[in-house]
Amino acid sequence: MENRICKLFNIEYPIIAGGMVWCSGWRLASAVSKCGGLGLIGAGSMHPDNLRHHIRACKEALTYTAPDGTTACKPFGVNVPLLYPEMEQLMDILVEEGVKIVFTSAGSPKRWTPFLKEHGMTVVHVVSSSVFAKKCEEAGVDAVVAEGFEAGGHNGREETTTMCLVPAVCAATSLPVIAAGGIGLKCQIKACEALGAEGVQIGTRFALSAESSAHENFKKHCLALPEGGTKLLLKKLAPARLAQGSEFTATVAKMEENGATKEEMAAYLGKGRARKGIFEGNIDEGEIEIGQISNLVTKIETVEEIMKSLTD
DSSP: OOOHHHHHHTOSSSEEEOOOTTTOOHHHHHHHHHTTSEEEEEGGGOOHHHHHHHHHHHHHHHEEEOTTSOEEEOOEEEEEETTOTTHHHHHHHHHHTTOOEEEEESSOTTTTHHHHHHTTOEEEEEESSHHHHHHHHHHTOSEEEEEOTTSSEEOOTTOOOHHHHHHHHHHHOSSOEEEESSOOSHHHHHHHHHHTOSEEEEOHHHHTSTTOOSOHHHHHHHHTOOTTOEEEEOTTTSOEEEESSSHHHHHHHHHHHTTOOHHHHHHHHOSSHHIIIIISOOTTTSOOBOOGGGGGOOSOOOHHHHHHHHHO
16 A cells, blocks of 8 residues: 555655654664655754754755766754744744745644645644544644653643554544654554654654764653653643653642643743753753653664664
8 A cells, every 4th residue: 555654745654753852863864864754853952053053954954866877855844833923933944945845733734734834834733632633634734743741842732642543533634644642663553554654754763863963861761751741731731741750740740730830830940941951961851752662772872773763
């Protein structure tokens, strides 16, 4: 059977590296694309000029000479959280730099999908329910990512697991479905295929890879997490799955347990927590976002090693 995800992105394997804040720079994205998957640059943690730099560096890394002597570029994409504060400027950059594939999340696809499609881009939106998957099809996207609440970082409020979400989304839409949330092993990819997904999006395992731009302290902390070492917190703001074992996570959990208000939670969260934890490696004060599958990842591997284990 023809795989619609491989055809849509012109890739060898239907494996996408999630666009993760402070992890998914051009090095990680290009490494995944070089290995036959689809790498995504995570725009959510980048100012416009920095995003432009990463797009250009990714293009350079993926440009090659074809057998007929012409130059070509392996496919890659950009993940755009639609709550991004400089959205108009960011969208202009995507157009100016000729980006061909855009994954959107954290917002309605109706606002920007027509604009992106008008400029010849393939558009994919991340959903946490079959209701939103239907809205994506109505908005004209090309595929959806069905992300279960096992995933690291920000999650849907429904708290639906990948095992339950993927078949529900597949039944609700005719679009190609990419499964995400708690996926990082070959056997899990096979399970997602059995559920009806035509591709997978992997976050945590690539976040802990050698090419990830995350700090070594972040990687070491996440690699040491036990089973059950993450928790879905910040539910009054935007639910996020965080690694336990840090002062910040413990404080947030205690505040929620004691009934802290949304305003109190926002005041404690402040700004720059994810950068501090993921990019700067301040484990106690930073926000350590990671998925439930982290306990199954035991060492830092190169993207090539990870892709080989998923495809051989």
